[in-house]
Amino acid sequence: MKKQLIIILSLGIFLILILFLVFRNSFFNETPTIKYSKLNKQKTIVQGEWISNLDSLSGISIRENKIAFFKNMEFTSDDIYEYQIIDSIHQSNGRDIKVGEFLMMKDFKDTICYQIMNRNDSSFTLKTDKNKSEIFKHKAFKK
Incomplete structure (x- = not known):
């Protein structure tokens, strides 16, 4: 009886070891995540003035x-930037x-x-x- 139990346990362990060796790539071979950015398809924001929800005299043009x-409905040439909308992408297992x-x-x-x-129009x-956000509403849509 003991020999049969030892043989069954040995066969079970052997079978588990074989399955592990065959399928180990499925369990442990995670492809690394590639992180990159790309230009957003909708590259721009609607032109005009966008008023802040925190201060009605501040916003974005x-x-x-x-x-x-x-601020206070004024800005200088030093406050002007070129901008782009960028998407942050993680690629893993062939999926973006x-x-x-x-x-x-x-x-x-x-x-x-x-x-x-x-974002919308x-x-x-x-x-x-870190934990703060600011909402900007387009002046044409502001009520």
Whole structure:
């Protein structure tokens, strides 16, 4: 009886070992995640003034590929940046997964990025700090 139990256990362990060796790539061979960014298909934000929900005299002005943040309804030429909408992509197992959308602003000396939490033609939300966000509503749609 003991010999039969030992033989059955040995065969079971041997079978498990064979299955492990055959299928180990399926269990442990995760392809690395490749992280990259690419230009968003909807490359621009609707032109015009976007008013902040935090201060009705502050916001963003957009013309073509230029963006400027204003306060008290004013901005200077130093406040003007070229901007792009960038998608953050993680590629794993041949699949592209969009994990975020970002507003990337550049001038001749600096690059600034803000995460876009949501966006449509009448409003968008920027993550401005670790736990803070600011909503901007297009002046034409503001009620």
